[in-house]
Amino acid sequence: MVERAGRVEGKVAIVTGAGSTPGPGIGTGKATAVVLAREGARVLLVDLHPERAAQTRAMIEAEGGTAEVFAADVTRAADCEAMVGAAVEAFGTVDILINNIGRASLGTVVDTTEEDWDRAFAINLRTAFLAAKYTVPVMAAKGAGSIVNIASISALRGDGTVAYSAAKGGLIAMTVDMAYSHGRQGIRVNAVAPGHITTPMVVSVSQPGPRAEFMNTLRSEAGLLGTPGDGWDVGWAAAFLAGDEARWITGVTLPVESGVLSVTPLMMAPHLRAVPDPGE
Numbered sequence: 001m002v003e004r005a006g007r008v009e010g011k012v013a014i015v016t017g018a019g020s021t022p023g024p025g026i027g028t029g030k031a032t033a034v035v036l037a038r039e040g041a042r043v044l045l046v047d048l049h050p051e052r053a054a055q056t057r058a059m060i061e062a063e064g065g066t067a068e069v070f071a072a073d074v075t076r077a078a079d080c081e082a083m084v085g086a087a088v089e090a091f092g093t094v095d096i097l098i099n100n101i102g103r104a105s106l107g108t109v110v111d112t113t114e115e116d117w118d119r120a121f122a123i124n125l126r127t128a129f130l131a132a133k134y135t136v137p138v139m140a141a142k143g144a145g146s147i148v149n150i151a152s153i154s155a156l157r158g159d160g161t162v163a164y165s166a167a168k169g170g171l172i173a174m175t176v177d178m179a180y181s182h183g184r185q186g187i188r189v190n191a192v193a194p195g196h197i198t199t200p201m202v203v204s205v206s207q208p209g210p211r212a213e214f215m216n217t218l219r220s221e222a223g224l225l226g227t228p229g230d231g232w233d234v235g236w237a238a239a240f241l242a243g244d245e246a247r248w249i250t251g252v253t254l255p256v257e258s259g260v261l262s263v264t265p266l267m268m269a270p271h272l273r274a275v276p277d278p279g280e
């Protein structure tokens with residue numbers, strides 16, 4: 001049994017995208033759900049693939065925590081309304097919402113199709129809008145709540161993912177606007193901007209081998225700390241913002257990125273050049 005620090009003891013959380021793409025490591029939503037449960041929250045684990053969320057529930061239950069799985073397509077309003085209803089029915093209320101669903105897609109404005117653009121906005125922004133739309137009234141009715149949106153440093157620095165970056169930028173703008181609109185209702189709204197972390201989703205889009213290892217090393221070396229980051233780093237940050245320790249923090253975007261936003265690329269050149277390139 002894991003000892004509980006109780007940072008969110010007695011609270012009820014919804015985590016969207018609480019499963020994880022299959023593979024080694026852990027996704028940000030899964031890690032956040034596990035951390036929240038360790039810290040005393042009861043968690044509704046929402047995912048398009050309920051079998052993924054069931055794995056998260058198994059991990060939570062193995063540690064003595066409480067979680068339920070809810071299958072939903074969070075791009076759909078009816079699913080979001082039902083999701084909030086399920087949390088209230090299972091656990092009595094909603095105190096915390098973690099908007100975690102997202103997926104990067106490469107492309108410039110020239111080669112991104114209208115369909116790509118709409119899909120990126122549906123997955124990365126509409127999900128957060130709809131989940132919040134049905135959660136905020138529950139929080140407002142009790143005068144308390146905390147929402148954490150999982151954004152990305154792609155919203156803050158160019159990386160060739162125009163639709164994803166624009167959608168994540170929209171998520172940061174939505175964070176600030178919601179923090180304004182719902183502050184007087186006792187609802188805090190913050191974002192986390194993960195950097196070059198390695199999650200199963202990242203691993204799944206590259207062939208295993210020297211090239212993937214090279215990219216992994218570059219992801220570490222690009223940061224000031226020179227160490228790898230993962231889903232847990234995002235989970236701890238999100239859980240902090242979700243809980244009452246952050247009671248006077250709202251409207252912020254917390255980068256979790258080993259300091260890549262604090263340096264000019266030129267300064268990192270010696271570290272990056274030192275990594276041997278295995279070739280294509």
Ligand SMILES: NC(=O)c1ccc[n+]([C@@H]2O[C@H](COP(=O)([O-])OP(=O)(O)OC[C@H]3O[C@@H](n4cnc5c(N)ncnc54)[C@H](O)[C@@H]3O)[C@@H](O)[C@H]2O)c1
Pocket residue numbers: 016017018019020021026027028029046047048049052072073074075100101102103104123127150151152153193194195196197198199200201202231
């Ligand atoms: N992995 C990274 O390097 C990285 C970097 C920056 C930001 N992020 C952000 O972190 C978040 C999670 O990334 P991850 O790598 O852990 O991803 P992941 O694919 O492992 O987890 C996302 C989960 O969301 C679920 N999901 C997708 N669409 C859904 C929908 N419509 N309805 C319900 N569930 C749905 C998936 O089934 C999956 O289990 C995303 O918002 C991503 O943009 C990741």
